[in-house]
Amino acid sequence: MVDLKVKVHELEFKNPVTTASGTFGFGEEFEEFIDLNRLGGIFVKGLTLHNREGNPYPRMAETPSGMLNAVGLQNKGIDYFINNIYPRIKEYDTEIIPNVNGSTVEDYIEVTERINEIEDINAIELNISCPNVKEGGMSFGISCPSAIAVTEAVREVYDKTLIVKLSPNVTDICEIAKAVEGAGADSISLINTLLGMAIDPHTRKPILSTLTGGLSGPAVKPVAIRMVWQVYNAVKVPIIGMGGIMNAEDTIEFMLAGSSAIQVGTANFIDPEVSIKIIDGITSYMGKYKIDSVSDLIGAMDVEELY
Amino acid sequence: MKKIQDCKVLGVKNLNDDTYILELTTPETPEIIAAGNFAEIKVDHTPDVFLRRPLSIFDVDYTNKKISFFIKITGKGTALLKEAELEQNINIIYPLGNSFKPEANGNALVIGGGSGIAPLLLLANELKIKKSEITFLLGGRKNTDIHLFKEFEKYGTVLITTEDGSLGEKGRVTDHSIFNSINGFTKIYTCGPNPMMKAVGEIASANDIPCEVSLENMMACGFGACLCCVTETHEGNKCVCTEGPVFNVNDLKW
Structure with missing residues (x-):
């Protein structure tokens, strides 16, 4: 029996496979397709203090090996989540991790404080990297002072595992990673979507109502792998890697680059069973290469011959 | 109950240059379909057609385990589907969405x-x-x-x-x-x-x-x-x- 358990700060995932915020709803949307109890964790849809309708339609554009989205954090607010959704999904035997968003530092603090009251939630993911909102979101995550300010503020009111989700839309990802580590992050997740754009050549109009959106899917995977590797070598806190993971081999690649766990995102739209297939695929991989513990793969890229 | 199934292509019936009916055989008796329900169809993976294609269910034959789609070519995905070969497997997620509420005696x-x-x-x-x-x-x-x-x-x-x-x-x-x-x-x-x-x-x-x-x-x-x-x-x-x-x-x- 192979050991699939991984540890991210004080969080213990039964396996490294979790689902990315914004691609998996609140888990329930997938209940008819898979056994959610098998997942390492579920990062639920991004939450804000108040109800948000998100951006106008169209919010999506298909692109080669990926897609752009400009959903804009549509959600019914933190109270609706706590009162109406969480009581149902807490029954799943998996880590439920809320993704916390805000337009101001005060928003982030307030949402976090509400979640802090829930005993069974062991971690939050602080989203300072959403590219699709006018205020807050990514603007916090692309400069060190603002990334530090929001991370420190949330750290002060949250005593469980604090994961900070980084934007790839920066000049130096390591600088931001070190900044949030210094500000108290227990773990770093990356990458959020890459800012992109698409135009219809026939109508000469932008495809997204917001003009720009976030690119995800296998098109971004090499960028994500590179950034995970760079951050792995720059910080001590564990990394949760994501960006275009479609199968078990992609997952192994992210772990070899330095991820302790991974998030499956856009692939969930195409194959709602993909996360479970990935868990099974990791088990086969470990059998094939006689690896007892999946955590032995973290950062285990073999570079010896190169030097 | 939503299902993810590999269905075999039974035929592509061309109605004209850009419109066709795609007929599939389901591996088991089809789920109950109501008018308005749709399926998400996976087009063989090419980089340009990354996502599934949502298509209304046109007809269903529970006895002969058939489900069919009336398709107009509007882009690369629907164009590629037309080239589907007999017996080829096509993966579908269905039935999705709500349905019309037909009135009685109206x-x-x-x-x-x-x-x-x-x-x-x-x-x-x-x-x-x-x-x-x-x-x-x-x-x-x-x-x-x-x-x-x-x-x-x-x-x-x-x-x-x-x-x-x-x-x-x-x-x-x-x-x-x-x-x-x-x-x-x-x-x-x-x-x-x-x-x-x-x-x-x-x-x-x-x-x-x-x-x-x-x-x-x-x-x-x-x-x-x-x-x-x-x-x-x-x-x-x-x-x-x-x-x-x-x-x-x-x-x-x-």
């Missing part, structure tokens, strides 16, 4: 524009079972856009408009003379391009006739996870994939 006006006729034969069958009278109004740009006339005729009167006047009355569906006296109809059901459905909806509302429209917004998943396909309603944004595709026209803010 007098129905069923309006289809272009490929919007896709869910309307199933609807006709449900209306017939519920003992409603049916009048169809089918519209297109030209005569070759009007399909399946004979199939619709089995269920009721079929009226036609074409923009170039090559078949039926000349003009758009809402130009048809039937609209001079529509108060005999108890409900309107429509599927087609948004401008057409908006125009139909306005007439329905003005005459106090209940009207259901089936939307086809772009979507990434089809089951409520991506939140990309929303339409604005009086109760906020709603997902076309899970809270639609069929809406009461008065609920929409378009």
Whole structure:
């Protein structure tokens, strides 16, 4: 029996496979397709203090090996989540991790404080990297002072595992990673979507109502792998890697680059069973290469011959 | 219950250059399909066609385990599907979405524009079972856009408009003379391009006739996870994939 358990700060995932915020709803949307109890964790849809309708339609554009989205954090607010959704999904035997968003530092603090009251939630993911909102979101995550300010503020009111989700839309990802580590992050997740754009050549109009959106899917995977590797070598806190993971081999690649766990995102739209297939695929991989513990793969890229 | 299934291609029946019917055999008895339900079809992976294609279910044969789709080529995905080979496996997720609510013992006006006729034969069958009278109004740009006339005729009167006047009355569906006296109809059901459905909806509302429209917004998943396909309603944004595709026209803010 192979050991699939991984540890991210004080969080213990039964396996490294979790689902990315914004691609998996609140888990329930997938209940008819898979056994959610098998997942390492579920990062639920991004939450804000108040109800948000998100951006106008169209919010999506298909692109080669990926897609752009400009959903804009549509959600019914933190109270609706706590009162109406969480009581149902807490029954799943998996880590439920809320993704916390805000337009101001005060928003982030307030949402976090509400979640802090829930005993069974062991971690939050602080989203300072959403590219699709006018205020807050990514603007916090692309400069060190603002990334530090929001991370420190949330750290002060949250005593469980604090994961900070980084934007790839920066000049130096390591600088931001070190900044949030210094500000108290227990773990770093990356990458959020890459800012992109698409135009219809026939109508000469932008495809997204917001003009720009976030690119995800296998098109971004090499960028994500590179950034995970760079951050792995720059910080001590564990990394949760994501960006275009479609199968078990992609997952192994992210772990070899330095991820302790991974998030499956856009692939969930195409194959709602993909996360479970990935868990099974990791088990086969470990059998094939006689690896007892999946955590032995973290950062285990073999570079010896190169030097 | 939503299913993910590999289905074998039974045939691709070309109706004209850009319209065809794709017939699949399901591995087990098909799930119960209601008119308006759709499937998310996986097109063989090419970098350009990354996402599944949401397509209305056109017909279902529970005894012979068949499910079929009426498809108009609108892009690379629907063009590639036409090239599907016999016996090839195609992966589908179905049934998705809500459905029309056919009225019993009514007098129905069923309006289809272009490929919007896709869910309307199933609807006709449900209306017939519920003992409603049916009048169809089918519209297109030209005569070759009007399909399946004979199939619709089995269920009721079929009226036609074409923009170039090559078949039926000349003009758009809402130009048809039937609209001079529509108060005999108890409900309107429509599927087609948004401008057409908006125009139909306005007439329905003005005459106090209940009207259901089936939307086809772009979507990434089809089951409520991506939140990309929303339409604005009086109760906020709603997902076309899970809270639609069929809406009461008065609920929409378009």
